[in-house]
Amino acid sequence: MSLIIDKIFAHSTKLVAISVLFLVAWIFTVLFQHSMESMQALGFDFVTETKWAPNLEKFGALPAIYGSIVSTFLAMILAVPLAIGVAIFLSELAPAKLKSPVGVSIELLAAIPSVIYGMWGLFYFVPIIRDTFGGIGISMLTAGIVLSIMILPFMAAVTRDAMNTTPDILKESAYALGGTKWDVIKDIVIPYAKAGIIGSFILALGRAIGETMAVTFVMGNVHKISLDLTAPATSIPVTLANEFTEADTDLYYSSLFELSLLLLVISFTIISIAKFYFLRRTRVA
């Protein structure tokens, strides 16, 4: 009797575990199937066409792709130096009394849902951008800044963890040779934790590019490529969040599914690079 239960238990755990793989394959398949119509109708023009006008049955994803790349790039430029600063502060500089409370509050802030960062951006940051740079305040720049603040806690926490893996004995040896704190950080800690630090940045990049709510509030969903950063723009997730419930034709739906597929492929690739290339040794969630 217990042999049978034993077998059933073993097989059911295996079944559920394998179903995770099937689920991921299923997600890709379903998105691909639903994109077929737009792929056939629009072909490669989908990613090169700049005009997105659902009423004219014109679906060009380039403005959304451009917006995703630029807003994420802005977010990374702003967040990376801050994250490094916070991480150095937390792992090497802060007095022991500050280390734990500041570190924990940063980790807790990483748990605050992104919709709240978006709401803060809309009510408190949009007016600042409007007053400083003109325009309506809802813009690519605002989206980039809000996104950078949203990914900062995650980035800082993971970078700090990577820096903390440096063995104390290495650091102490460098101090014993007369190294200053900066010498130790740049010649010991950063080289030692390099893979982990770069990996965590790329992981944050992968998350930022798929982030929806933090930017939906402040980007405007305007399908236009503009070099002016203070102009409203759109990105792939912003388009999806705004238009999915409005799609009224098959081609419209299908092109939104193609956008989803594109986003999934992009972030899957970026996250895989982070995980397999850089974070193999250090395991970061």
Added chain:
Amino acid sequence: MTHTQKRIITNNIVMVLSTLSAIIGIGFLFWILGVLVINGVDALSWTIFSEEGAPPGYEDSGLKHALIGQFMIVGVATLFGVPLGVLAGTYLSEYGQKSKLAETIRDISDIMMSAPSIVIGAFVYAIVVAPMGHFSGWAGSVALTIIMLPIILRTTDDMLQLVPSTLREAAFALGAPKYKVITQVVYRGAKAGILTGILLGVARVAGETAPLLFTSFNDNFLNTDMMEPMASLTVTMYNYATSPYEDWQKLGWAAAFILSMFILTLNILGRLIIMKRKGK
């Protein structure tokens, strides 16, 4: 200037810069937290919990519909996500171990944890909402279950691996079959860890908005039928905050505050459980 002086000056400059960036970064984050608490506490009142949504301008409007909807959507997702995640995690740690299959499942789950949640929404739209013909609470729960699964799976896997193998061997030596060893010895040893994983998993999906936008959609009134579109705190917050009406925006802040406090409480609780265990 000697070489040493130069090094000391560079050192000081970098130290100041990094402290400054820490202050800027942490300052921004506390600004958000402060805004959340001030607006949230200001917007809180009893009617928030006792009244449903109302058209803008009505005195008696609240978030009862969203609170109940949120509870049901997340609750059902937890009901599905936790057992599935724990079972799958059990396979990885106890049966699959370092096999190729187990490692692949681990890698894919890790990637899924960071994958864009709005894409999960699109997927659930295609497999649940479109065939049914309308949005529903179930669809929202399915989306959240998919997001929760890899989180529970990975923490269960990690936590079970922490249980010393001598415990398992002792139980085997007494003649216990493997499922008994797992359910009565390994699970008990990893109880606190698994619980923490569940708390963090629930906290994570409770804050998800994007995958609910086109699965459970929204409803401005109380609805407890999972077959129908359902309100959630997050989508309500999004709709109210982007509306031009001040009283709706205020309700949006109240929703943001309640949700954040809930999520922070779960996170802190999870940490305390782990800490208590380490302390023993």
